[in-house]
Amino acid sequence: MGRNVFPVVFDGHNDVLLRLGAEDGGGPAAFFEQGEKGHLDLPRAREGGFGGGIFAVWIPSPKTSERTPRGLPPALDAAYALRYALAAVAMLFRIEDRSDGKFRVVRTAAEIEGCLDEEVMPAVLHFEGADAIDTNLDALHVLHRAGLRSLGLVWGRPNAFAEGVAVHFRRSPDTGPGLTEAGRRLVRACNDLGIVIDVSHLNERGFWDVAALTDAPLVASHSNAYALCPSTRNLTDPQLDAIAASNGMVGLNFAVNFLREDATRDADTPLDVMVRHIDYLVGRVGVDGVGFGSDFDGVLISHEIGDVTGLPRLMSALADRGYDDEALRKLAHENWIRVLRKTWGA
Numbered sequence: 001m002g003r004n005v006f007p008v009v010f011d012g013h014n015d016v017l018l019r020l021g022a023e024d025g026g027g028p029a030a031f032f033e034q035g036e037k038g039h040l041d042l043p044r045a046r047e048g049g050f051g052g053g054i055f056a057v058w059i060p061s062p063k064t065s066e067r068t069p070r071g072l073p074p075a076l077d078a079a080y081a082l083r084y085a086l087a088a089v090a091m092l093f094r095i096e097d098r099s100d101g102k103f104r105v106v107r108t109a110a111e112i113e114g115c116l117d118e119e120v121m122p123a124v125l126h127f128e129g130a131d132a133i134d135t136n137l138d139a140l141h142v143l144h145r146a147g148l149r150s151l152g153l154v155w156g157r158p159n160a161f162a163e164g165v166a167v168h169f170r171r172s173p174d175t176g177p178g179l180t181e182a183g184r185r186l187v188r189a190c191n192d193l194g195i196v197i198d199v200s201h202l203n204e205r206g207f208w209d210v211a212a213l214t215d216a217p218l219v220a221s222h223s224n225a226y227a228l229c230p231s232t233r234n235l236t237d238p239q240l241d242a243i244a245a246s247n248g249m250v251g252l253n254f255a256v257n258f259l260r261e262d263a264t265r266d267a268d269t270p271l272d273v274m275v276r277h278i279d280y281l282v283g284r285v286g287v288d289g290v291g292f293g294s295d296f297d298g299v300l301i302s303h304e305i306g307d308v309t310g311l312p313r314l315m316s317a318l319a320d321r322g323y324d325d326e327a328l329r330k331l332a333h334e335n336w337i338r339v340l341r342k343t344w345g346a
């Protein structure tokens with residue numbers, strides 16, 4: 001394969017910490033070895049032009065057949081959630097420690113730019129769900145000091161702050177109640193501290209509550225267009241319009257079941273389906289409001305991408321579609337850096 005000629009990618013969502021932390025995941029050392037499993041490690045990132053991104057801490061639900069009345073896994077035990085989350089944060093810092101300066105947990109947009117220029121991988125610490133955060137917000141303050149700069153209020157299951165969507169097809173994302181009082185306080189605290197509030201996974205009423213409360217750009221780190229794939233995980237036109245009005249952004253999720261119009265988990269999915277979502281999102285939010293939120297190591301992606309080394313194929317398909325160099329730079333990293341700088345204040 002020839003040299004990657006496309007702008008470097010800063011990606012809005014990956015689950016590599018989850019993969020490395022699994023029983024047979026290999027731990028932090030595995031991040032530095034070119035793997036066969038999963039989607040993302042340092043050697044493959046280099047090959048694919050993945051410069052850096054937002055690294056999610058996601059807490060698995062303990063095995064149970066229990067479901068809430070709306071079909072979601074039950075809320076997590078707080079002590080379990082905090083213990084699991086701290087182990088994942090420690091994994092991120094252990095990767096940094098053994099990276100010989102090649103991987104840095106970053107806290108400002110200037111640091112991201114500096115890292116990308118020096119071929120150091122910048123990593124933003126993100127929590128996918130606030131299950132590990134107490135309603136006094138003590139953990140939020142401590143984690144912010146440690147480097148937390150992005151937070152999804154919920155994954156699917158409910159917590160003290162909000163409720164997410166269960167994944168359904170051809171159903172509205174208006175699936176349950178909006179933010180709790182603690183959720184409203186959490187939004188204000190994130191605004192004060194300079195933490196991104198990620199609306200991916202949030203149900204529709206929660207989305208509108210955040211939109212009404214926050215003074216930061218609205219960010220959906222890994223969601224697609226409901227008009228093209230009517231999954232509860234995707235964004236309706238009014239939601240996309242609100243994101244545009246806030247100068248926020250949407251990161252394209254590579255999960256085939258959130259891309260395909262039939263929502264099937266079929267990896268035999270042409271790149272064109274991804275390009276169509278980009279076209280639609282750009283048409284609705286603007287070329288300044290769209291980027292990538294791959295969900296590498298978290299979802300089933302197209303064989304045509306395969307893993308992070310397939311990113312140049314997506315960039316090439318976008319170039320063929322007529323996106324010029326300036327547009328490709330925006331989609332690849334500039335939009336993410338703009339929104340993070342605005343939210344973080346530096």
Ligand code: ZN
Pocket residue numbers: 128201222
């Ligand atoms: Zn997710």
